[in-house]
Amino acid sequence: MADVQVEGLVKAYGAMRALDEVTMHCPDGKFFGLLGPSGSGKTTLLRAIAGFVIPDKGQVSIGLERVEDVPVEAREIGMVFQNYALFPNMTVAENVAFGLQVRKVSAPDTAKRVAEALELVQLGPLGARKPHQLSGGQRQRVAMARAIVTRPRVLLLDEPLSALDKSLRVDMQIELKRIQREVGITTIFVTHDQEEALTLSDQIGILKEGRLIRHGAPRDVYNHPGDAFTARFLGEANLFSGEPEAGGLRLPDGTLIVGVPPGTSTIAVRPESMTLSTAEPDQPNRIVATLRQRIFAGAMATCVLDWRGETVKVIARDLELEDTPEAADVWLSWPQDKTIVLAG
Ligand SMILES: Nc1ncnc2c1ncn2[C@@H]1O[C@H](COP(=O)(O)OP(=O)(O)OP(=O)(O)O)[C@@H](O)[C@H]1O
Ligand SMILES: [Mg+2]
Incomplete structure (x- = not known):
């Protein structure tokens, strides 16, 4: 060997x-x-x-x-x-x-x-x-x-x-x-x-x-x-780009992503790291997106959302979504340690 x-x-x-x-x-x-x-x-x-x-x-x-x-x-x-x-x-x-x-x-x-x-x-x-x-x-x-x-x-x-x-x-x-x-x-x-x-x-x-x-x-x-x-290439990732600021990364919708190193301009968040909710989450890292489609797959559903013309995918428990109509605006949030910082 x-x-x-x-x-x-x-x-x-x-x-x-x-x-x-x-x-x-x-x-x-x-x-x-x-x-x-x-x-x-x-x-x-x-x-x-x-x-x-x-x-x-x-x-x-x-x-x-x-x-x-x-x-x-x-x-x-x-x-x-x-x-x-x-x-x-x-x-x-x-x-x-x-x-x-x-x-x-x-x-x-x-x-x-x-x-x-x-x-x-x-x-x-x-x-x-x-x-x-x-x-x-x-x-x-x-x-x-x-x-x-x-x-x-x-x-x-x-x-x-x-x-x-x-x-x-x-x-x-x-x-x-x-x-x-x-x-x-x-x-x-x-x-x-x-x-x-x-x-x-x-x-x-x-x-x-x-x-x-x-x-x-x-x-x-x-x-x-x-x-x-x-x-x-390795799994699915939602990419977000914006302007680096002293406090974090400013996305084009005004959201300030916190907990990223200074100078960060692009981040990724995995679909399984995001939580979808109709009530306002208490996480600082959250955006509002429009639910376009949910694809039932047993206990979990893949949700396709629209955020400023871009597609965002989220994997969520189907139960949480039962009453959420398509085309509704919902919150997507994620813990700070689930933000993936990318180069460039
Ligand atoms: N004998 C050869 N002569 C000229 N070009 C070649 C030759 N062998 C490979 N290439 C080129 O080298 C590049 C890499 O080829 P390679 O076969 O290593 O790709 P691969 O990653 O295995 O792709 P695949 O996933 O399609 O099998 C390709 O652009 C291919 O066209
Ligand atoms: Mg090959």
Whole structure:
């Protein structure tokens, strides 16, 4: 096992930098979730760590070893690609055994390790099947078994769950976390799905246009996103901008937001941090907005409101809202420690 360290990594395609000075660290045995919009460089970063992409500049280390000059097959990495492809004419067991045969592992050892890997992904009895006789989730697990059977130091997973429907996806998330814990393998995982990243990861990183703009523990990044892009990308956020004043932030409707550092001009408030009320709240941080829509979702309702032409979302208990008509003006308030201060 080993940690992964990337420093100042640059990869340009023509004038466009797919990776622009990326520095990241995934500690030994941890799960690093990499998030970012399409085209932000996620796959390129994984491929550079694996050795399929040769960076123009920067360093990649696995354990204490610099690997820029180490070929793919010697880096001891297991990878599940974005569109993982199993060999259709081989059985499940043959698919998993492939990497061991390439490495000239003896037949008895191969059989033993394939059986162990299939056991780990809970596909023990299905070794003789062909991929087309499996469900999507089972095929996914074969791809995982194939990646871990060679006992890699690092596991790189590029949106391995994107082909699955929601319920299977959630099952596989739990499964993936179990396998990762059991094997204790350093894992870097790419996903579009922020919820998936938040639940699975020990550390997350946000890529935007080839730059790693934020990384840290999921809770820290969620609570302290730093900028508007990260705040909106990781969960929902209501953004408010105004003029900094001595006492706080003056919003265009005249509200003074207190408890923010001097010079603050933009803040965000999460929908779940806001309280909606028809009576005037005693919180100093509150605004008046017009209720446009409420979307019933069991005990909680998502409310869409209008504040000076901008949409504000609030998650509220449905009970509190029963008598509130749409188009009514209501108070939205939040505790001072729920104000997220943003740069710029
Ligand atoms: N071989 C290549 N030649 C030229 N441009 C490339 C190449 N590979 C990637 N790119 C470009 O680099 C950028 C980053 O691509 P990358 O595949 O890393 O994005 P991604 O974050 O994985 O996106 P997605 O979420 O859609 O998979 C994109 O603009 C892409 O078009
Ligand atoms: Mg990709």
